[in-house]
Amino acid sequence: MVKEPDVRRRPPPLPAGVLRAPQQQRSREKVARILAATAQLLERHDHEQIGTKLIAAEAQVSIGVLYRFFPDKHAIFSSLMVHWLDQYLAAVESVVDAELPPTPSELGARLISAQVRVRRGTPGHRGLWFHAPPPPELREYDQAVDRRIAAVIHAALVRGYGYPDTADFRFRTELVVAATTQLLITAFKFAPDGDPKVLDEIQLMLDGWLFARAADAGS
Template sequence: MPEPAALPALPGALRTPQQARSREKVARILAATARLLEELPPDELGTKLIAAEAGVSIGVLYRFFPDKQAIIVALAADWLEQFVSIAEQAVADPLPADPAELTGRLLDAHAGFRREQPGFQRLWYGSMPWAALREEDERNDRELAELIRGALVRGYGYPDTPEFGRRTHLAVKAAGQLLNLAFEQDPQGDPGILAELRLMLERWVLGRSVTQG
């Protein structure tokens, strides 16, 4: 969760908290929702339960969020932004000599995040329940794909073409689905699925004979 002093604008929120006290309350609401999602599916959460877990009044909660859906969308957006931050760190120069090490670094970092945030996984079991969640997920996929594409073009000479951009975007979406499956099978990430995902990325995205047509 972000520090209260650095809380960004949140999708779904009625307003962006400006004062430190308000930012702290919103951060508590999001942290409480994350804890509850470790034990409960989204459809079993309610605003009264979230407010009680956060230690705020229901009136305070409704000052910032109209309903539980908005809270969950804001939390998901925050989690997905953390995914982007992880990717930005992984693709920063200097890059590793082997591009497979780069994709492995990204995969390990994202798997580590899911282990630290078990509530994240509940939002992606089955189909996403709300259009706003799907929109945030798609925006995040595009950002991740562009970061990865840029690093592979810049650091390893992969083609700077629309076709390769499409391939990295599809790979990010496929990797997300396989990560969901790995953590649905095992809270720590099914090792066999993670190994197959690593192999898929190496053979499909990094295979020179494939990516260069």
């Protein structure tokens, strides 16, 4: 049996310009306020209309404090996107770390619901993600998060449902996660709550592609 490394213990390196969480509690609180304020502004303004002065005023911090943590608004946007990607991963982990449901299809439904909740409950998500595409330096982090999500789901399928712990099945899981990410983008691009038809198709894809015990998966 191939031993799957615990990828959750090795977070991907942060993209250039993205702030690593400060060690001091007061600094972490200020960074959180800046990110939360930016997210709220994205609910009311186009990203191009938002500048550092407006963000500082919304966060109720001085412009000097803002620049202590972020060199410009683009670094704030990138940090906010990284925060969201981390939330996607945390949502998957919360599902698989709980008691697994009786069937993998039910697990898939819970995973989809968790991702939908994150996206529905995230202020500014659509305003930034769809109207200011992630900068190139975020692509590697985005892909790394997808790989970690795939590894977490693969481990749950092996542990809870007896799926094969093989390189082929792990590769299939990575492909399905990548496809699911793109379908979630499609679901939320024009529908704030997620297009239900697209979300249903994601479930069908999981059931027919990932959860089906195809011979080439080693079952």
